[in-house]
Amino acid sequence: MKSVFNIAKELWQNVYLINRLALYEIKIKNNNNYLGAAWELITPLFFIAIYWFVFGYGIRENSAVDGIPFLNWMTAGITIWFFIQPAITQGSKAIYTKIRLVSNMNFPTSVIPAYVTVSKLYPHLVILFLVMVFMQFTDYKINLYYIQFPYYIISMVILTLAVVLITSTLTTVIRDVQMFIQSTIRVFLYITPFLWIADMPGWVESLMRLNPLYYLVEGYRASFFAESWYAVENWEYTLYFWGLVVVLFVIGGFLHMRFRRHFIDFL
Secondary structure (H helix, E strand, O other): OHHHHHHHHHHHHOHHHHHHHHHHHHHHHOOOOOOHHHHHHHHHHHHHHHHHHHHHHHHOOOOOEOOEOHHHHHHHHHOOHHHHHHHHHHHHOHHHHHOHHHHHOOOOOOHHHHHHHHHOHHHHHHHHHHHHHHHHOOOOOOOHHHHHHHHHHHHHHHHHHHHHHHHHHHHHHOOHHHHHHHHHOOHHHHHOOOOOOOOOOHHHHHHHOOOHHHHHHHHHHHHHOOOOOHHHHOHHHHHHHHHHHHHHHHHHHHHHHHHHHHOHHHO
16 A cells, blocks of 8 residues: 555655646647647547448437437447547556657656546546537536536546556566457447446446446536536446455556566566
């Protein structure tokens, strides 16, 4: 647990630096593109259109989900994917691709995967805002349940940071881990109810709910469609989610503190 507290302390003490580096990461990544940072929005919106055409219009023939138009239902949940997927993929290789920053600047290595993860949060917030605007032109206006969003956003970021702490360390030590992540991360698009309805036999649904993204997706939808105070009404699931986050953070903190002094040796 000492490793967890050390990592948490480092991140808290470097919040301002993490934010500045995250903004710089967005700028430098799109510096050579004519549309610049707009690509951070264009790409997700393009895929949303494709997913709606294939899964909504094609497979489901544009039928509603529990009375909710499929496009509304899908966009309410899939916005999470456009944060999780790039944050884990790019955060996992952040240390070994950016470790040389440490030799020139005085900050702990835990900041590196953190700022790469946070750099993916800003496009997510803009997409979330656009989805909220879209909802206003349908029957799903701003409601009291919207106050749940900060909780789910923070939960999503902490979960991702915990995962990235593990994967960024393992990837630096064993480079094949990055290839494994790139090959398997897309599986979560199909085992999380982004594009399909969670209407399965009890034991199957219980198995699928082991996926922490399931919790976040259902929380987002409960907020958008004024369905419930999801985290409170499903308090057992909330305890499971945070228990898993703590376990992942403990593992990530231990691995990071164990190997951080040897990162340069693995390059």
